[in-house]
Amino acid sequence: MADPHSRRVTGGxxxxxxxxxxxxxxxxxxxxxxxxxxxxWQSLTQSGGDIDPETGIIKQGDTFVGLDNYVEAFTGSGxxxxxxxxxxxxxxFTVVGVSIETVLGVSMALIMARAMRSTGIVRASILxxxxxxxxxxxxxxxxxxxxxxxxxxxxxYQVLWTTEGWQAKAAVLIADIWKTAPYIGxxxxxxxQTIDDQVYEAAKMxxxxxxxxxxxxxxxxxxxxxxxxxxxxxxxxxxxxxLPYVLxxxxxxxxxxxxxxxxxxxKTNYGLASAYSMILFAYICLVAFVFIRVLxxxxxxxxxxxxxxxxxRRGDGNDGADDGSGGSRRTARxxxxxxxxxxx
Amino acid sequence: MTSASxxxxxxxxxxxxxxxxxxTGEVLxxxxxxxGRAGSIVIAIGxxxxxxxxxxxxxxxxxxxxxxxxxxxSTELIPNxxxxxxxxxxxxxxxxxxxxxxxxxxxAGGTTVLVLLLxxxxxxxxxxxxxxxxxxxxxxxxxxxxFPVITLVVxxxxxxxxxxxxxxxxxxxSYQAMLLPTMSFALPxxxxxxxxxFRQLPVELEQAAxxxxxxxxxxxxxxxxxxxxxxxxxTAIITFIAAWNEFLIALTMVNQPAMQTANVAISKFTGSSxxxxxxxxxxxxxxxxxxxxxxxxxxxQRRIIxxxxxxxxx
Numbered sequence: 167m168a169d170p171h172s173r174r175v176t177g178g179x180x181x182x183x184x185x186x187x188x189x190x191x192x193x194x195x196x197x198x199x200x201x202x203x204x205x206x207w208q209s210l211t212q213s214g215g216d217i218d219p220e221t222g223i224i225k226q227g228d229t230f231v232g233l234d235n236y237v238e239a240f241t242g243s244g245x246x247x248x249x250x251x252x253x254x255x256x257x258x259f260t261v262v263g264v265s266i267e268t269v270l271g272v273s274m275a276l277i278m279a280r281a282m283r284s285t286g287i288v289r290a291s292i293l294x295x296x297x298x299x300x301x302x303x304x305x306x307x308x309x310x311x312x313x314x315x316x317x318x319x320x321x322x323y324q325v326l327w328t329t330e331g332w333q334a335k336a337a338v339l340i341a342d343i344w345k346t347a348p349y350i351g352x353x354x355x356x357x358x359q360t361i362d363d364q365v366y367e368a369a370k371m372x373x374x375x376x377x378x379x380x381x382x383x384x385x386x387x388x389x390x391x392x393x394x395x396x397x398x399x400x401x402x403x404x405x406x407x408x409l410p411y412v413l414x415x416x417x418x419x420x421x422x423x424x425x426x427x428x429x430x431x432x433k434t435n436y437g438l439a440s441a442y443s444m445i446l447f448a449y450i451c452l453v454a455f456v457f458i459r460v461l462x463x464x465x466x467x468x469x470x471x472x473x474x475x476x477x478x479r480r481g482d483g484n485d486g487a488d489d490g491s492g493g494s495r496r497t498a499r500x501x502x503x504x505x506x507x508x509x510x
Numbered sequence: 511m512t513s514a515s516x517x518x519x520x521x522x523x524x525x526x527x528x529x530x531x532x533x534t535g536e537v538l539x540x541x542x543x544x545x546g547r548a549g550s551i552v553i554a555i556g557x558x559x560x561x562x563x564x565x566x567x568x569x570x571x572x573x574x575x576x577x578x579x580x581x582x583x584s585t586e587l588i589p590n591x592x593x594x595x596x597x598x599x600x601x602x603x604x605x606x607x608x609x610x611x612x613x614x615x616x617x618a619g620g621t622t623v624l625v626l627l628l629x630x631x632x633x634x635x636x637x638x639x640x641x642x643x644x645x646x647x648x649x650x651x652x653x654x655x656x657f658p659v660i661t662l663v664v665x666x667x668x669x670x671x672x673x674x675x676x677x678x679x680x681x682x683x684s685y686q687a688m689l690l691p692t693m694s695f696a697l698p699x700x701x702x703x704x705x706x707x708f709r710q711l712p713v714e715l716e717q718a719a720x721x722x723x724x725x726x727x728x729x730x731x732x733x734x735x736x737x738x739x740x741x742x743x744x745t746a747i748i749t750f751i752a753a754w755n756e757f758l759i760a761l762t763m764v765n766q767p768a769m770q771t772a773n774v775a776i777s778k779f780t781g782s783s784x785x786x787x788x789x790x791x792x793x794x795x796x797x798x799x800x801x802x803x804x805x806x807x808x809x810x811q812r813r814i815i816x817x818x819x820x821x822x823x824x
Contacts, residue, residue: 180641182726187647190632190701197662197694198654204665213673277556280549288557290811291564297803298568299755301773302796306571309583309789316570316585348564349818356819398656405658408757412777424660428762431664436673443661450658466648 235441271350304412357391610775633704655698707741
């Protein structure tokens, strides 16, 4: 397996690969790595902050304050007040929103996978919520949730949706679920279509009813796709900004960590704003870590692992003889093209 | 335990469950038809539900944009009379909406072009070449696409507004102040999608070209890239939609109405009438911003679904 010839080929590939990746990596270092470092540093400082009365320009210069901004965020009653409200809002929107989205999305996928006719129209319509800008959907729901709007007319009860309280949180959740459940449905459907019909027929032969089939066959087989889709949705929900900002304005009931940080930055309180955003970043990392470690979310794709063990060499001028490690990769590719083929 | 949709058909299947154990084809086939008939009704209702779920709120926005401006909050299902006045109001010079659309086009279009130019090479390397640290690079790219935008926006706002002595430029109200941070999520998205497309092309194509004496880069440039053109195109659409929908960066980096993107402009509409929320104008603007995307989505529906799925289904 590890003959010197292949290593030489891989070495040459390595140089070319790094060269090809250079623009991507340099740009990511510039637009992600550098601001992240800057943000981490800023979260430990306090801006000059004061406005020069003579010129109206903000005074330059930061002072190092250690962890003061974090302490202020966690315990503060002054500028840092509102952190826990934003933290729990973010958590609520994420946990409740993504849970309902997942159940709805999977249900939609199961329905679409079984439908024989008119899937084209439904497939196109399911992309509509995904394509609408969040800002536009927020305005749309603002009209629907107006005190005299259509939602209240349908439920025959006047709820003041966009005022402080549980109803504002419910409004955010409904609008968010509407936009994202079809997306989960779409990804789950792609996963469902990679499942071989023979598996279902075998289950039927063995006398499994639909409920058993769903829990014992469909769900385990679609799980890898679903776990990744849910993880991506969770991380996306945790950084939510546009929807509550436009739908509710500055209501406390809808304030998320992203909004809190943006608010502080708008007041040129960059130190505190950076601290909020670094806490959010850490929170997101924690959730991603738990998902990848505990639930085994395979974010970069199983097919890369056999490739690393040497299966990839098959593509580098070896005579194309199949060895064992190439087999699983071929299966993976076949599954992928099946998903692709049935949709494209 | 059974769900609402499962109970109608599931009950039938289970009641006949004992018969299946005979393992004869005759018992199975009539049952299959029975279950299928009840099932297909449930499925049809389900499909209708999905259709209504996805389209009804959008229908409401479209309908509300076609009312008279004074009827903004009306809950009539069909506007009477149908009026285009809201669409005229959107382009009131005070709103800078035409300029905002152009700004959105520059930012989203510019981001898409740059990201594809830079990302295609990297995506090919990840899809086809073997090198040390590949898994780490892939992991980093996925991780950056999930990065909270606010963490970039806070220090970049300070940087671009001249908050650091070592940065001599004031980039607030400039295109680059929106373009660069937008690339932070657009580039990983594009690389990831392109990577999935390159993987689907048979390796034998490059092998054949390389046997004929072409270099690997030549094989990529002349064989793979033209064949991957549909994938590149799909990636361009997905990236464009993501960049077009961006809000937080555009909101933060710009405070002049003339430099706002369409999303920011809509969120700040005060409308021609000052005394009431100009729902009609907002809905009309929403329709204008959304309809190009919906046309893109309808025309390239299969490709986009394939692209979204390819990025997630391994």
